[in-house]
Amino acid sequence: MLNPIIASDSSLEHPMPITSTINQLSAPVGVTLQRFIANEQRNYPQAKGDFTQLLADISLAAKIINRDINRAGLISLEGSAGAENIQGEDQQKLDVIANTRFARALRLGGKVCCIISEEEDELVHTGNEQAKYVVAIDPLDGSSNIGVNVSIGTIFSIYRRRTQRGTSPTMEDALQAGSQQLASGYVLYGSSTILVLTTGHGVNAFTYEPSLGEFFLSHAQLRFPDSGKIYSCNEGNFNHFCPRIQAYLESCRDQNFQGRYIGSLVADFHRNLLKGGIYLYPPTQKAPQGKLRLMYECNALALLAEQAGGMASDGTQRILEIEPQKLHQRVPFYIGSPNMVEDVLRHLSN
Ligand code: AHM
Ligand code: MG
Secondary structure, eight states: HHHHBBOOHHHHHSOOBBBHHHHHHOOOOOOHHHHHHHHHTTTTTOSSSSHHHHHHHHHHHHHHHHHHHHHHHTTTTTSSSEEEEESOOEHHHHHHOOOOOHHHHHHHHHEEEEOOOTTTSSOEESOOTTTTTTEEEEEEEEEGGGGTTTOOEEEEEEOOOSSSSSSSSOOOHHOOOGGGSSSEEEESSSSEEEEESSSSEEEEEEEEEEETTTTEEESSSOOOOSSEEEOOOGGGGGGSSOOOHHHHHHHHHHHHHOOOSSSSSHHHHHHHHHOEEEEEEEEEEEEETOBBBIIIHHHHHHHHHHHHHHHESSSSSSSGGGGOSTTTTHHHHTSSSSHHHHHHHHHHHH
């Protein structure tokens, strides 16, 4: 056995015995995202690796965007791109860059036949007509936080195409209910960068190790706490909410819940997933369908929520059951710990 030699750095308040450092070094190398997906693929002997390749393409684009975000202030990537998207929102330079990065990764990867993107008015055809997957994506969510060093994210959903391979994809491939998702996830560019993923067998999170350029499994089988004390809502809209939502928010205050609202959906969702809480974006007088988009914001998070034991509703039905009518459709959104979502639904049905 090694003598417990104490590290000699006098600046360490509690010097670390070298044996413990050596033990850490000999611990097994963590599970990379790539290895995790490859292991999952073994459960499907008929799988040809296309899905694995697609997830690798998404994680590569996320790494590149992560680098862009970290350098944004240094290489003039902050600020408006000088254009609006189809929803009349001011596009930020990083919105446009992230959209381009993902489109390129998915096109060159060859596994995706079409893309629904927050930043594109129409369905994007990749030209990969043999490809069997469809991706819906919000390349950079939380745009208003881009220039102020607050967390932002990427949200994605993966579907199997419905039309024949070898033909041009159609709206039939794009407009699928969330229950048809094969996988969904998000990347949160926060104090660390984390990719949270479900392929329909629970929710796992992978933290990015920048010096190695790899995502490592850091949170296995995440579960929403049944309840919590955090509510996330833009209460600046309070006067424009219906009386039932106003009563619900008042009940949150009466119970001394903590109000926590970052204004980046992915970051608010992630915190609530870990700590227990609810995120809500109800309809307002100005936006009777709420603000958030079904195809590339709500569906992906709804699948993750349900896979983690949480709930996601538009106030009347499960988000995953909504049959989409258009690419940029908006829906009211209530998502989080099951008891808290049930409580808001009770208020809505009173
Ligand atoms: P974006 O896709 O343009 O960034 O909009 C979506 C964002 C969510 O991340 C966030 O929760 C919400 O919009 C914030 O909206 P508001 O500023 O109205 O509170
Ligand atoms: Mg968005």
